[in-house]
Amino acid sequence: MREQLGLLKVTVVQGKKLVIRDFRTSDPYVVVKLGNQTAKTKFINSCLNPVWNEELSFSLKEPVGVLSLEVFDKDRFKSDDKMGHAHLNLQPIASSARLKQFAKVSSAETILRKIVPDTDNCLARESSISCINGEVVQSVWLRLCAVKSGEIELKIKLIDPSVA
Numbered sequence: 001m002r003e004q005l006g007l008l009k010v011t012v013v014q015g016k017k018l019v020i021r022d023f024r025t026s027d028p029y030v031v032v033k034l035g036n037q038t039a040k041t042k043f044i045n046s047c048l049n050p051v052w053n054e055e056l057s058f059s060l061k062e063p064v065g066v067l068s069l070e071v072f073d074k075d076r077f078k079s080d081d082k083m084g085h086a087h088l089n090l091q092p093i094a095s096s097a098r099l100k101q102f103a104k105v106s107s108a109e110t111i112l113r114k115i116v117p118d119t120d121n122c123l124a125r126e127s128s129i130s131c132i133n134g135e136v137v138q139s140v141w142l143r144l145c146a147v148k149s150g151e152i153e154l155k156i157k158l159i160d161p162s163v164a
Helices: 091-103
Strands: 004-016 028-034 037-040 051-061 066-073 081-089 109-115 127-132 135-143 151-159
Touching: 004 028, 004 066, 004 091, 028 051, 037 051, 066 151, 081 135, 081 151, 091 109, 091 127, 091 135, 091 151
Parallel strands: none
Antiparallel strands: 004 051, 004 151, 028 037, 028 066, 066 081, 109 127, 127 135, 135 151
16 A cells, blocks of 8 residues: 655746747746656747746655656647656655654744755756745756756645645
């Protein structure tokens, strides 16, 4: 039996310096996957620095997987073009949520853990996992792989099932 760890709310905040896939621009959208769960954002017309601010929800279970995302350029008459992909290991946020339960963190905001970019992850800059008013949150900038440029900002919130 896979243990339910909570509800994972992933806000796809924005993209920066995305690659051109149409004549001078792209119409980007993001597909986010966790295990067999998939969700996607709306596409934004003619924009290489799109702001989505869309919240997607996933249920997080043991064993904790990897959140993967792919960015595509929406095309009307042919199949959508790939604009890069990235992934985020969810183990750190899951273990931080456990730590929070043991440590009984109660102050308004506490940083539980910092994660630095390395060859093992897609982080574009240092990311911290914090406990804000009882919720475990992580803000990350992911560098897109397999393309010249592009970053996606995500805000991730893990909601404890016992609180929800």
